[in-house]
Amino acid sequence: MNIELSDITRKFSRNVAVDGVTLDAGPGVLGLLGPNGAGKTSLLRMLATILPPSSGQLTLLGRDPRKPADRREIRRRLGYLPQSLGYYPSFTVVEFIEYFALLKEVPPHLVPKAVAAAVEKVDLGPRAKSKLRTLSGGMLRRVGIAQAIVNEPQLALFDEPTAGLDPEQRVAFRALIRDLGQTATVIVSTHLVEDVGAACSEVALMSDGKVVFRGTPQELTARGEAGQGVGDAPLERGYSAILSAARAAS
């Protein structure tokens, strides 16, 4: 198991962002769905070791992120794309990705090839030496994806990765994470239900800080058929059925 969460809670003053989440995940792609404010970003930040839990037990890649040496080892094997990622306008695509490869302590002699591979994987080869200030929003997002995969992470966390990507690029991204999920644990937090259906082997649905569903996309679809979900697509109906049930219960 690459991720082991046991009764994880995160509070900000009186607001409980993540409420008693227990989750295990091994290699594969896990889609994290939920409305705004459900706690997805806070959960992802805890997995990215940048936000400590208020309580509960968190083990990542078999290590305890509270210990500095372990935290460093986790971060070397971690890829993270935050929901909003700023860029250094005067850096080129290659310089930006290389910068984070170095900060992730990728061995220096491996950095050029790792950067080139990441740039090609997100199809930014023709713009490799362009300054970031000249790129569109979708291209910048792809730069963000590239830096997240440059160190061939064992744990890859993507928060709204397809924002700003056109349909063709979204398809390419799904192929990328399916490939990555062969050996790594990939968690994609998104509110785009179709991203989940196409790329994820498993889905977790969060509402009000709790995980209210964990299963395959097919199981989510089945819940939509059984319950009274609304939506144009089967997954959307499953999503709304579970959310309604969760709200009714609380």
Place this chain on the structure above:
Amino acid sequence: MTAPDDVDLDRVWTSVAAEVWRRHPSRLERTATRLLRSPGLARALLTTPSLLFPWLIASAVILAIGALAQVGANQPLVGLLAPVVAAVGIAYAYGPGIDPAWELACSCAVSDRLVLLTRSVAVFAVNAALGLAASATTLGTRAETHTAQLTFGWLLPMTAVCALTLAVAVAFRSAAVGAGAGVAAWIVVVLARGAFTAAPGTSSTAASLATAVTDANLYLPYLAAAVLCAAVVYYATRPQRGIQ
């Protein structure tokens, strides 16, 4: 002619691109890498916003004006300017206020505390060197503005002001707030000491202000303030705080 099936041209191109796109670090960066024993830390250091060329030029110009004022008009401004120049540089060395990718940087293996420490020390050292250079040019001016106290005495208040700026910037996660606090604190100290030490009925001059704030009686308070602020920085950058 198409490529043979067992030859992976994509892999070949990636290797070619690696060589073509490779960045060749400057000698300065290679030296920093050897000294810091971390290529990531060296790169983080050399991309410090307040160590970039335009910033350094601006700082040098301000201190040069101070030196000229000291030489030409007998106004020892270097000692009054250097602390705020350094403080603003420190505020804009690190943190979410100036780093648009700060959240991402916090998730990286190179510790953000280490980056903060390295950048702050470097900015302080560079500004101290610039200040000393400006002061050195004023050696040989008139005796009342050329004393060891006025030439070097500003280093300790500079340390305290920088520590305060860093502490506020880190606590509030804002470079602007930190810089503002540092500059404001220094102005208050200068004016207060000036008022305190001025003979009744006389107005303060730059010389009297500079002398007042570099007085030996203040060494201990400056030092204590610096240590306290360092503790605040240490506490505010604890991993348990996280990015929130």
Place this chain on the structure above:
Amino acid sequence: MVVNRSRTECNRRVMDDDELIARVASGDGDDTALRELFTRHAPWLAARLRGALPPEDVEDVLQETFIAVWKNAKTYQPQGAPAAWLWVIARNQAALLLRKRGQPAAPLPGEAAGPSTDFAEAALTRAHLDAAAALALGGPDRAEEREVWRLLYVEDRPVAEVAKLTGVPEGTVKSRAHRARRLLRAALGGAPTGTHTGPHATEGGTR
């Protein structure tokens, strides 16, 4: 990925190879021009190399070839077939690779050819060429021609460099090269070289 993907975000008009090489040679180097050259030429280069080398070696040679193109684009003279120039570099890189391993030169087509050129494929193999050279240029009276042959054609140095190394004017280098080629042709029994300009005619200026 690179080869099969359609050109995206690239509105450049279709440039010919000479223009692309010139762009690679200009300033800091145009990496997108190199990429285009790779897309066009890597497949057929790979196919030709594959005739003599295993896949991993083909990949290594191709990699070194295009890195050499990146570094030495300035030496290209746009008066012949860029494909021929590329092939010469590739063949030399292959020979270097094998020499490093201490293996005898693999039989590779000596003639420079590309998918869009009219040169006839030569029957010469590199080993055949080396053997012929040893025959034709052996002996103490051929020392000068032998040295020029080695520097100019085996080590692929430009004429100016060979002149400096041997301490003779460029004209002398050229006439020695001419003599060497003549001797070699005789030793090969007048075997066809495809064109009257010879296998190295298009690289690095007139020889």
